[in-house]
Amino acid sequence: MTLPAKHSPTESDSELLAAIGGGDRRALEQLYLSYHRRLARFLSRFTPRYENVEEIINDTFMVVWQSAKDFRRASLVSTWIFGIAYRTALKSLRRQKNHNAAHRLDDVPEQIVDPATETEVQDWLVRGLARLPLEQRLTLELAYQMGHSLEEIAAITDAPLGTVKARMFHAREKLRTFLPSLGGTVVGNEN
Amino acid sequence: MTDEGHKHPRITELLPWYLNGTIGELDRQRVDAHLQGCLACREELEIERRIHAAMSAESSVQYMPAASLKRLQAAIGELKSGNAREERPAELARRMPWKGLAAASIALLALGVAFSTADRWAAARKPPAYHTVTTTMQRPADEVIRAVFSPTITLGDLQAILDEAQLRIVSGPTEAGVFSLAATSHRPVSSSLALLRRHPSVRFAESTQLTVQADASRSSAPSPSGEPP
Numbered sequence: 001m002t003l004p005a006k007h008s009p010t011e012s013d014s015e016l017l018a019a020i021g022g023g024d025r026r027a028l029e030q031l032y033l034s035y036h037r038r039l040a041r042f043l044s045r046f047t048p049r050y051e052n053v054e055e056i057i058n059d060t061f062m063v064v065w066q067s068a069k070d071f072r073r074a075s076l077v078s079t080w081i082f083g084i085a086y087r088t089a090l091k092s093l094r095r096q097k098n099h100n101a102a103h104r105l106d107d108v109p110e111q112i113v114d115p116a117t118e119t120e121v122q123d124w125l126v127r128g129l130a131r132l133p134l135e136q137r138l139t140l141e142l143a144y145q146m147g148h149s150l151e152e153i154a155a156i157t158d159a160p161l162g163t164v165k166a167r168m169f170h171a172r173e174k175l176r177t178f179l180p181s182l183g184g185t186v187v188g189n190e191n
Numbered sequence: 192m193t194d195e196g197h198k199h200p201r202i203t204e205l206l207p208w209y210l211n212g213t214i215g216e217l218d219r220q221r222v223d224a225h226l227q228g229c230l231a232c233r234e235e236l237e238i239e240r241r242i243h244a245a246m247s248a249e250s251s252v253q254y255m256p257a258a259s260l261k262r263l264q265a266a267i268g269e270l271k272s273g274n275a276r277e278e279r280p281a282e283l284a285r286r287m288p289w290k291g292l293a294a295a296s297i298a299l300l301a302l303g304v305a306f307s308t309a310d311r312w313a314a315a316r317k318p319p320a321y322h323t324v325t326t327t328m329q330r331p332a333d334e335v336i337r338a339v340f341s342p343t344i345t346l347g348d349l350q351a352i353l354d355e356a357q358l359r360i361v362s363g364p365t366e367a368g369v370f371s372l373a374a375t376s377h378r379p380v381s382s383s384l385a386l387l388r389r390h391p392s393v394r395f396a397e398s399t400q401l402t403v404q405a406d407a408s409r410s411s412a413p414s415p416s417g418e419p420p
Contacts, residue, residue, distance in 0.1 A: 025267070029260060036256040048345040054259045061263055062270075125245040144246035149213035165204050172207070176238055 013077035021069035032061050035078075038146065039085050045141050046089040046134070056092055060085040075155050082146070083156040086138070093134075128178030136171035139164060199225065202232050206239045258364055330399065331361040333373040335380045338387055339395040340370070352390055356383040369395075 013034075019027035036057060043053045063084050071080060129137050135157065142148045142156060154164045202225045208214040209222050226233055336358065340349060353359060357378045363370035374380065380398050387396040 025264065028267075029264075032260055032263065033256055036259070037254060040254045044346055048347060049343065050346050050349060051342055053254075053346070054262075058259055058263045058266065062266060065267055125242075140242075140246060143207045143211055144243045147211045147213060150208055152213075168207055169200075169204060172239070172242065175242055179238065179241060 014073065017064075017068050017071055017077055020065060021071065028061065028065055031064070032057075035081060039082075042082065042138075042141055042146060043085060043089055045129070045137055046093060052092065056085065056089050059088045059092075063088070076152065079148070079152045079155050082142070082148070082152075083158070086156050087158075124178040125175075128175040131178075132171050132174055136167045136174070139167040140171045140175070143168065199229065199232055202226075202229070203235050206236055207243070209236075210239055210243045255360055255363055257362070331371050331373065334361055334371040334399050335374050336372040336384055336387065337395075337397055337399055338370050338372055338393060339364075339368050341392040341394060342368070344392045348392060352387065352392065356386045358383055358387075371399075 013031065016027045016031045020031065039057050039060065040053050043056050046056070047053060060081065064081060071077075075083075129140075132140070139153060139157070142153045143150075148156065150161060150164055153159075154161050157164065159167075202222055205214060205218055205222055209219060214222070226236060340352075353372070356372075357374060357376040358372040359375050361371045361373045374383065380400055384396055384398050387393045
């Protein structure tokens with residue numbers, strides 16, 4: 001599974017990053033605008049607060065600005081940027097007072113998930129996602145919504161392939177209990 | 192997963208990437224071949240497809256990157272000027288080592304003058320402890336309301352309020368957190384405004400149409416003194 005993600009970088013991403021490494025602010029602006037929507041969508045799974053999402057995106061791009069010259073093309077540009085955003089978001093989450101008690105990431109308590117599309121059709125998804133540990137939820141998001149490959153997700157989350165597969169497996173297991181039947185009723189329950 | 196699906200974990204674990212199109216060609220061929228002869232895994236695929244479709248649904252929340260980008264650029268500007276301030280003395284010393292003593296003498300003289308004006312300078316430089324919600328920036332043509340929301344409002348709540356008031360964000364937030372809102376229907380602006388003002392997460396809401404009308408009527412009305420207003 002080595003094909004690039006559906007939103008994945010084109011050659012222009014690499015060119016923009018090289019220009020940013022040389023101090024080109026216009027290039028930074030272009031890269032920022034091209035990634036903002038994707039990152040915002042991804043980060044809204046971390047935190048439902050609008051200003052937190054914007055802050056994490058800006059912190060991410062501050063790192064991009066300062067580290068672009070060190071990018072060695074060991075991964076795709078999108079993988080690199082999402083990895084920075086992922087780690088920045090985790091740091092931000094850990095700083096939050098109400099998450100201080102969580103010792104391990106998978107122990108993070110249920111989150112109030114952004115009901116991105118609050119329609120009846122999406123209710124089961126919102127309820128199901130809210131009950132997933134953070135890293136399982138993000139793995140789902142990276143695969144389904146962002147279109148990243150297994151290897152890219154492993155690189156972004158700095159986790160072994162087996163861990164990514166296990167997170168995905170458990171996330172799907174849990175989520176499917178909320179999946180409505182074809183008749184429109186929920187197959188499982190919340191317990 | 193169904194019990195049958197569990198029998199073929201090596202296939203079912205690949206389904207998310209089979210569906211998102213990033214699976215490798217060899218794996219894709221393996222899954223294709225397996226699916227042809229396995230009903231359980233085809234059912235698994237159907238369930239996966241529904242989860243994938245729900246997860247891929249576009250968010251209705253609108254993000255406005257322009258204001259955030261401006262803040263990032265300002266932060267980078269501050270970073271650069273900070274670096275420049277730190278580097279300047281060292282760079283100066285490298286280029287003009289023989290001028291060090293002279294510079295020190297001048298600096299001592301200058302110090303006395305500097306102290307006398309430092310307080311006034313600092314006062315002038317101190318940022319105000321408040322934000323205004325007015326701006327000299329050009330407003331969007333379709334803006335009807337300007338609003339400030341609670342900093343802790345969630346994306347879902349923000350979108351729900353806007354949906355109920357039949358409004359959409361056209362720009363913002365500004366540095367003071369002000370959003371420009373446009374109407375999405377023919378609902379009277381006063382009605383949307385009333386709804387916003389009732390909501391506890393709305394800190395401030397004002398119709399710009401009323402402001403524009405008031406400004407227009409003030410500018411068109413003759414002043415009592417006969418002078419221009």
